[in-house]
Amino acid sequence: MIDGDTIEIRGARIRFHGADAPESAQTCQGADGRAYRCGQQAALALSDKIGSSNVTCRQKDIDRYQRIVAQCAVNGTDLNGWLVEQGYALAYRQYGTDYVPQEEAARKAKRGLWAGSFTPPWDWRRGERETSTPVPARPTTSSPGSVAGGCKIKGNISAKGEKIYHLPGSGSYERTAINEGAGERWFCSEDEAVAAGWRAP
Template sequence: MRSWPYLFVLLLGTPALADPIVGRASVTDGDTVVIRETRIRLHGIDAPESAQTCKDATGKDYRCGQAAALALADHIGKRVVTCEPRDTDRYGRVVAVCRAESKDLNAWMVREGHAIAYRRYSEEYVNSELTAKSLRHGIWAGTFQDPSDWRREKRAGGEHSRPETLAAPTKASGCNIKGNISAGGERIYHLPGTRDYDRTRVNDRAGERMFCSVDEAKAAGWCAPRS
């Protein structure tokens, strides 16, 4: 005689896997893309944050977070991207393995040294990281701080906090929407008159900027603050 659990599964069926998300992708940062307004965090990898700097082989500082985002955007180009959901993170983003023409983008980012294996959540890309490290690709050519450590220090207000050089809002030009990058790397725009507008400072050296319209901010990958 069949057991009750077996009959329950037989009647209800197994849970359906989430459908793949397919479309042209815009890149938010080195481990986040947007497809048809769905924000997707690349599973199993962690790239330097947008404002994060690393040192190259000569010891010179460079914007490794920005370099990672540009590398991913250039690699994707105009190709259609297919993302297979694995989970949802605490920010509401879909966590997925994404591919362009069947090539694993997550693995490519780690193998080229633009991101590291995010061992806290998966060891799927550890071998790709070892390859990048042995060949001194990307960030492995110089020195860098683990992105999760960098985020933690920035939240705590440590030495890796936002630099002191700040750009004044350009209200005279009419472009008065402030594009800010949060401690967690999220790109958020603030409209005049909203709660955090007056206390938000724009730091162009950290990749922050002013926008002339909401459409312009959204097209660049910024989103509205959570209410």
């Protein structure tokens, strides 16, 4: 399991056709107004749905990252459509309208993402973030020069979802702003950043 719309079978990465789930680091707003990790939730739901069953996939294309784009099923259930119908993913209209009816059903029933508010995954990857999330007790967005609790290393998440840390004095440091509401964070040491899954630029 890679994320909510990508799996790996025998070393081959397979991206689900027509469905776009939130990115692993993406957060959304639930019906209660609280932020939650919607990308992680989609991946866990998909993992639970598959369980130990065999997945069968029909290839439709190869994407720019050299992943197979396919329609996949488990025990006769179309996984692509199931994700969209349960509200864990959106119909990826840019690449097909196969799952628009499932998205409409999820929207009307307020399932998954539709229970609250969210940024579409394709916009989130371009750097847009949900702005209606209630502001916690301390600010979630820092200006480029601010420091959290004396820890000065900035743990940024790129538009592609890559976790990259920036050290004071580095080229991108001053212009990098940290949005904790989007999963970004501050680190006190490089070891801490690496242990949390961030990498150097």
